[in-house]
Amino acid sequence: MISVEIPGRGALELTHLVLDVNGTIAEDGHIRPGVKERLARLRRQLEVVMVTADTHGRQASIDAELDLQATRLEHGKPEAPQKAAIVNKIGASAAVAIGNGANDAEMLRAAAVGVCVLESEGTAVQALQSADAVCRSINEALDLLLHPRRLVATLRQ
Numbered sequence: 001m002i003s004v005e006i007p008g009r010g011a012l013e014l015t016h017l018v019l020d021v022n023g024t025i026a027e028d029g030h031i032r033p034g035v036k037e038r039l040a041r042l043r044r045q046l047e048v049v050m051v052t053a054d055t056h057g058r059q060a061s062i063d064a065e066l067d068l069q070a071t072r073l074e075h076g077k078p079e080a081p082q083k084a085a086i087v088n089k090i091g092a093s094a095a096v097a098i099g100n101g102a103n104d105a106e107m108l109r110a111a112a113v114g115v116c117v118l119e120s121e122g123t124a125v126q127a128l129q130s131a132d133a134v135c136r137s138i139n140e141a142l143d144l145l146l147h148p149r150r151l152v153a154t155l156r157q
Contacts, residue, residue, distance in 0.1 A: 008157025029056030
């Protein structure tokens with residue numbers, strides 16, 4: 001668990017990290033450099049949940065590389081409500097979510113802390129508007145959690 005007190009916002013007791021895969025932790029179906037190591041450290045404190053539509057058909061390889069099992073979204077159904085439902089099911093008040101796409105906006109809004117990343121795939125305006133914080137990369141976003149005082153500096157009111 002990551003416990004942090006944010007002035008003007010209150011105490012956060014984070015137990016889950018919900019990650020969009022493609023465009024966020026992966027580019028063109030391959031894990032971005034630095035992500036695997038950071039997730040290994042964060043898994044000591046948080047349960048990591050990956051959510052994906054498996055856009056590039058490489059999720060099995062990503063799962064094996066990270067030693068995690070992603071939750072796959074149902075094809076043919078809107079993705080945004082499915083992602084938000086996952087956050088709500090695990091307990092939104094104890095979840096941090098990270099994403100970049102329009103289909104991540106509801107998930108970012110639902111989580112106690114939503115972080116939008118600006119990676120090479122781009123960032124949807126809906127995701128940007130739904131986030132509590134914006135980072136230039138997934139590694140910077142994960143570092144916010146590895147160094148929670150950074151969350152305080154960013155989110156305090």
